[in-house]
Amino acid sequence: MTEKRFEEVYKQGKLTTEKIIRDNETGVLYLVYQEGYGMGLTVMVDKDGKPLVDESFKDK
Structure with a gap:
């Protein structure tokens, strides 16, 4: 398990x-x-609708 779950x-x-x-x-x-007091969050997907995974991500 990593120290920081989410990273910008x-x-x-x-x-x-x-x-x-x-x-x-x-x-x-x-x-x-984010704009003003509003914000939105969504998972990024590939052309097939599957979640986009960072190519440089290494599973530890």
């Missing part, structure tokens, strides 16, 4: 923010969108 791997924006976070237990990627 990408971020862009100032007033609105888009982030990609990785689940360090599974390697699955999530998109987080």
Whole structure:
């Protein structure tokens, strides 16, 4: 088991923010969108609708 379950791997924006976070237990990627007081979170999927896994993720 890893120390940090979720880790931010990408971020862009100032007033609105888009982030990609990785689940360090599974390697699955999530998109987080924040604007003002609102936010959304969704799992990222590949063209077949399967969860997108970070290619550089190594299962420990």
